[in-house]
Amino acid sequence: VAVTGRSSARRIVPAAAVVALVVMALAAPLVLAPYPLTLLSLVCIAALLASSVNLLVGQVGLLSMGQAGISAAAGYAIAWGAVRDADPLVQVALAVGVTLLVSVVYGVMTMRTNGIVFLMITLALGMIVFGLAQKTTSVTGGQNGLTGVRRPELVADPGAFYLLTFLALLVSLGATLAITRSSFGLILRGVRESEGRMSSLGYPVARLKFVAMVCAGLFAGCAGILAAWQAEFMSPATAGFSRSAFAVVMVIVGGTGTLLGPLVGAGVVVGIEHWLSSYVERWPTLLGVVLIVVVLFARGGVVGAVQDLVRRIRPGAGGGHGSLTTPGTASGGGVAIGSGTGTYVAPAGPGNEEVRG
Amino acid sequence: MRNRMARGSRGRPTGVALLTMVAVTVVGAGAAVAQSPSAGAPSGTVKVGFISPTTGFVAALGTDMRRGWELYWEQNGAVAGGVTVETVFEDDAGDPDVALTKARRLVEEEGVQMVAGPILANTAYAVADYVAGQGLPSFHITGADDLTQRSFDPHVLRVGYTSSQSNFPAGQWAHDQGYQTAVTLCPDYAFGWESCGGFVSAFTNAGGTVTEQIWHPLGTQDFGSYMPQIQAAAPDVLFVGSAGGPDAILLYQAFTGFGLKDQIPLVGNCCFADQVFLRETGDIAQGIQAFTYWVEGRDSPVVQEFVAAYEAKHGEIPSLYAAGSYMMAQVVAEALEATGGVIDGADFVTAARGVSLADSLYGPLTFDDTNNPVGPVYRTHVEAREDGTLWNVVDETIPDVSQFWTYGKDAFLANPVFSRDFTGQ
Numbered sequence: 001v002a003v004t005g006r007s008s009a010r011r012i013v014p015a016a017a018v019v020a021l022v023v024m025a026l027a028a029p030l031v032l033a034p035y036p037l038t039l040l041s042l043v044c045i046a047a048l049l050a051s052s053v054n055l056l057v058g059q060v061g062l063l064s065m066g067q068a069g070i071s072a073a074a075g076y077a078i079a080w081g082a083v084r085d086a087d088p089l090v091q092v093a094l095a096v097g098v099t100l101l102v103s104v105v106y107g108v109m110t111m112r113t114n115g116i117v118f119l120m121i122t123l124a125l126g127m128i129v130f131g132l133a134q135k136t137t138s139v140t141g142g143q144n145g146l147t148g149v150r151r152p153e154l155v156a157d158p159g160a161f162y163l164l165t166f167l168a169l170l171v172s173l174g175a176t177l178a179i180t181r182s183s184f185g186l187i188l189r190g191v192r193e194s195e196g197r198m199s200s201l202g203y204p205v206a207r208l209k210f211v212a213m214v215c216a217g218l219f220a221g222c223a224g225i226l227a228a229w230q231a232e233f234m235s236p237a238t239a240g241f242s243r244s245a246f247a248v249v250m251v252i253v254g255g256t257g258t259l260l261g262p263l264v265g266a267g268v269v270v271g272i273e274h275w276l277s278s279y280v281e282r283w284p285t286l287l288g289v290v291l292i293v294v295v296l297f298a299r300g301g302v303v304g305a306v307q308d309l310v311r312r313i314r315p316g317a318g319g320g321h322g323s324l325t326t327p328g329t330a331s332g333g334g335v336a337i338g339s340g341t342g343t344y345v346a347p348a349g350p351g352n353e354e355v356r357g
Numbered sequence: 358m359r360n361r362m363a364r365g366s367r368g369r370p371t372g373v374a375l376l377t378m379v380a381v382t383v384v385g386a387g388a389a390v391a392q393s394p395s396a397g398a399p400s401g402t403v404k405v406g407f408i409s410p411t412t413g414f415v416a417a418l419g420t421d422m423r424r425g426w427e428l429y430w431e432q433n434g435a436v437a438g439g440v441t442v443e444t445v446f447e448d449d450a451g452d453p454d455v456a457l458t459k460a461r462r463l464v465e466e467e468g469v470q471m472v473a474g475p476i477l478a479n480t481a482y483a484v485a486d487y488v489a490g491q492g493l494p495s496f497h498i499t500g501a502d503d504l505t506q507r508s509f510d511p512h513v514l515r516v517g518y519t520s521s522q523s524n525f526p527a528g529q530w531a532h533d534q535g536y537q538t539a540v541t542l543c544p545d546y547a548f549g550w551e552s553c554g555g556f557v558s559a560f561t562n563a564g565g566t567v568t569e570q571i572w573h574p575l576g577t578q579d580f581g582s583y584m585p586q587i588q589a590a591a592p593d594v595l596f597v598g599s600a601g602g603p604d605a606i607l608l609y610q611a612f613t614g615f616g617l618k619d620q621i622p623l624v625g626n627c628c629f630a631d632q633v634f635l636r637e638t639g640d641i642a643q644g645i646q647a648f649t650y651w652v653e654g655r656d657s658p659v660v661q662e663f664v665a666a667y668e669a670k671h672g673e674i675p676s677l678y679a680a681g682s683y684m685m686a687q688v689v690a691e692a693l694e695a696t697g698g699v700i701d702g703a704d705f706v707t708a709a710r711g712v713s714l715a716d717s718l719y720g721p722l723t724f725d726d727t728n729n730p731v732g733p734v735y736r737t738h739v740e741a742r743e744d745g746t747l748w749n750v751v752d753e754t755i756p757d758v759s760q761f762w763t764y765g766k767d768a769f770l771a772n773p774v775f776s777r778d779f780t781g782q
Contacts, residue, residue: 042458124751134546137776143547145453145479147486147508227454233486234487235453235479242452274458277412277448284412284450 025166029159037228039157043263043270044165045226049243050250050262051172052219057248058257059185060212061192063280065244066106066126070217070288072239073102073129074224079146079234080139088152095225102129103217107210114195114209126244133236145235149228165226172219176259177213188212246273249287253294255301264302375418377600402441403700405689406463406472408484408680413450414711417633418476418678422498422669425679426473429686432666449475449484456480460487470700471495473685476678478504478547487515494706496689502551503774505729505760511703514710514728516685517739518650518719518760520548521555521775523600523627523734524556525762526755527648528559530736531624536593538568540656542583542608543598545572545777552626554600554775559598559762561781568592572777577604580611587617592620601628606637617760624648630739632676635747645739651677652718652735654742680718688712714734725759727766 019273029037049071056062066274077098081091110121110187133140140146155161179185191200199205228234237243246269277283298305401479407426410419423446435442445467449456456475458481463469471494475481478501485504488495489512497504498517505515531539539560543549549572557567569590587595595617599605605628612618618641625647632653635642653664653674663683667675673684692709710724720733735775736753762767773779 033465035462038458038461038465038711042454092394135777137547142776143478145482147482231454231457231483233453233483235483237453237479273450274455277450277455278459278462281411281448283448 008248011090026163029162032159034158036318037162039270039275041158041162041165041226041230042274043266044162044169045171045223045230046247046250046270047263048165048172048223048226049220049247049255050266051169052216052223052250053247054254054257054262055176055179055216055219056212057251058317059180059188059211062110062114062209062212063248064122064216065119065241065248066122066124067216067220068241068243069122069126069129070099070102070106070220071227071241072133072234072243074099074221075228075234075238076113076140076146076178078225078228079149080151081085082228083146085171088154091152091195092225095221099221099224100214103214103221106217107213110213111206111210114144122243123244126239126241130236130239130241140234140236143236144234145237148234149232149234151192151232154211159295161229163343165230168222172222173259173263174220180259184208184211229280249291251301253290253301255303255305258301258303261301261303268302363600364469378458384489384497401439401698402443403471403529403693403698404445404461404467406441406447406469407444408447408449408456408463408472408475408480410451410460410476410480411448413452415451415477418676419448419451421676421678422476422682424667425675425682425684426686428663428667428670428679429683429690433687433690437690437750438696438698440693440698442689442693445469449480451477451480453477453479453483457483457487460484464488464491469493470687471727473497473682473689475499482508485510489513492702494700494702494709496685496709498678498685500548500551502760505727507772507774509727511728512706514688514706514724516628516688516730517681518730518732518734518758521558521599521647522729522758522760522762523650524552524555524596525559526557526734526736526758527596527624527626528565530648531556531560531596532563532565534594536622537593537595537777538566538590538592539596540569540571540590540592541567541596541598541780542571542573542587543596544575544577544600544604546575547776548600549598550777550780551775553596554780555762556596556598556626557780563573567780570780573604573608575600575604578607580608581615584611584615585619587621588615593623594624596624596626597629599627599629601631601633605629605631605634609634609638609642609645617666622646627651627677630737630749632674632748635739636673639747640703640741641739642682642739647737647749647751649677649737649749650732650734651749652737652749653679653680654740654748655720656702656751657716658719658722663718674746684718687695687714687717721756725761725766727760729760731757731759 028040049067053064053067074095077095078091081094106122106125109125110118110217112252113121134143151161155164183219187203188208191208195205227238250265250269253268254263255261269287272283272287280286294301359550390613409422410416411423412647430442445463447459447463449459460472472484472488474495474497475484478499481497481499481501481504485495485497489510494512494514497515499515500517500520502519504513505519508553541553543553552568561567570576571586573583597608599608603656612623623645625645627649628655630642630645630647667679688709691712692705694707695711696705706728714722722730722732725731735751737749737751739747740750742748
């Protein structure tokens with residue numbers, strides 16, 4: 001495609017807008033009160049976990065229902081270190097080690113599967129982490145959780161902590177973009193489109209899936225580290241099925257396989273769960289309606305819908321495929337969540353069955 | 358080809374980025390707009406944050422809690438100690454992360470002076486930790502033992518009993534009945550461990566033998582597999598420390614279905630044969646014995662007035678959670694009277710700890726020096742009220758039961774908290 005003057009202008013203006021918005025986001029701590037900053041941190045952390053799901057489902061077509069298990073494992077490592085007054089660097093090193101370990105287990109267990117089998121195994125792995133968190137009370141505090149976790153001095157302030165979460169999110173988005181545009185990403189999408197063909201072309205499909213899982217696991221681990229510091233508390237609920245399911249809902253609502261879908265989805269879901277729920281009693285119904293509307297009328301999620309809208313208003317814009325980061329994705333549709341992965345499972349299940357303490 | 362398409366699309370992420378950022382900023386800004394002047398609430402008013410799960414898998418408990426809290430202020434007026442008590446309600450969905458966000462909103466946006474709290478152990482611990490860190494008091498009815506034991510904080514008061522507290526008398530009673538052996542059946546998590554811990558400690562210390570401890574996963578669908586195990590053990594008594602809900606109902610159906618009802622005496626904890634259970638099981642529940650601190654059929658004007666008022670309003674007999682929240686409200690009101698309407702961090706909790714009730718929904722009540730109630734535990738059985746509705750009535754009152762039973766605080770706290778591996782003091 002020849003780059004015309006018009007299209008380069010088209011590139012510069014939005015690029016300037018992005019820079020302006022990033023600057024605005026970075027300046028948020030100067031103008032916002034602590035509580036809104038807390039909400040924004042929650043959005044960034046949720047978006048990180050959703051990015052992890054998105055990387056797998058968008059690039060490789062593998063829908064994970066247990067991604068919260070990885071983030072919770074990392075969170076427990078942080079909490080375990082924090083209550084023992086470990087240096088923040090030691091905490092992080094420990095958490096990264098645990099993340100790698102758990103991701104490798106996830107990877108090994110799932111590398112030869114796809115579709116519904118992948119979904120079920122990740123679901124089971126998530127539940128195993130949940131069960132371990134509940135049973136190994138000497139390490140995790142069991143159902144009661146671990147109190148006394150404190151953020152590192154440097155990011156103790158809500159503003160500083162928000163900046164940390166925002167930067168982590170930026171880095172993860174950059175990494176997603178880099179993976180997407182690399183030949184590795186192209187090969188992963190090949191696996192998504194036709195595993196058999198890639199296999200017969202000589203690609204080590206299982207190994208590729210393993211590497212993708214570990215990459216996604218690192219995002220999830222990063223989310224887990226930040227979540228433990230954010231809450232300054234850790235309990236098995238963080239590994240619960242509903243956490244993993246919410247991450248999937250974020251991806252669907254935001255736009256599967258799109259770069260910014262997870263962020264938009266996280267904004268919507270966290271906004272409803274943490275903020276709107278103070279004003280609307282029936283917020284779970286509202287969340288359900290949002291999900292149904294998106295699945296029925298905007299299969300590319302909010303991001304996909306916006307792209308369609310932009311295309312309609314400016315017919316010249318874009319080459320006609322609806323995805324930002326996954327060239328080759330069906331136009332306007334993103335990757336339907338069912339693409340090779342079976343169906344979406346409603347948030348209810350074993351992880352939700354703690355009753356009363 | 359694909360690469361060229363990718364390049365062609367590079368301009369557009371930014372447009373979407375813009376909208377996303379706007380959306381995120383709007384969420385933040387909306388929250389900022391909702392901000393109200395915190396600190397320095399208008400004189401003559403105290404603001405209390407009330408967090409309970411009114412959605413999610415324990416929504417029933419959270420709804421009952423809210424109703425109990427509201428009923429107290431409706432019956433007694435919202436003025437105590439010369440100040441008006443204003444409540445801001447929040448829903449935590451049974452999730453610690455959400456509970457924390459809500460606690461932060463209550464403290465940072467609403468400027469509440471205290472928080473009355475979430476029911477699930479993990480949500481309660483998370484909220485208590487944060488709220489205490491802000492120097493504010495929090496009141497709870499959750500059972501989690503350590504909240505007023507090894508994790509004691511002068512900002513935290515419990516207006517319910519610990520999970521083990523009402524089960525110590527059950528163990529002593531079982532021994533006094535002449536039962537030599539017991540089997541326990543409890544859910545496999547902190548609440549179950551602590552419930553069983555209370556029974557097992559007192560029973561074994563009195564000289565009884567626990568021959569088998571069965572732990573069932575929360576949300577067990579089929580209790581049939583445990584029944585032959587209990588039958589084979591043939592204990593003199595079976596103790597059930599249930600968290601209530603479907604587990605309790607399915608457990609009892611299996612118990613009666615296997616014909617064990619006529620073979621092995623069963624004694625339950627606070628939450629086994631509660632109103633939720635009785636509404637579902639019907640007449641087979643008649644006669645179930647339990648040890649608890651909230652007894653809806655107790656012959657006391659305080660209890661019967663509350664039950665009548667609650668029933669008139671909501672059409673059902675109040676649960677432990679409604680009664681517990683009502684009690685929290687009452688203790689807040691009494692403490693406000695004592696401080697002259699001032700809620701000042703841990704001092705308010707100290708004042709609340711000084712509250713002594715001649716009779717209350719739980720009976721005569723005082724608090725110990727780690728902010729937990731000392732009060733009666735009742736041995737109860739289920740029977741039909743005049744109108745045929747099932748409820749629990751009192752057979753025996755064990756007065757002044759402490760969370761440390763007869764062990765004494767220091768001896769008790771020298772041991773670890775009850776767990777699957779440690780149920781005997």
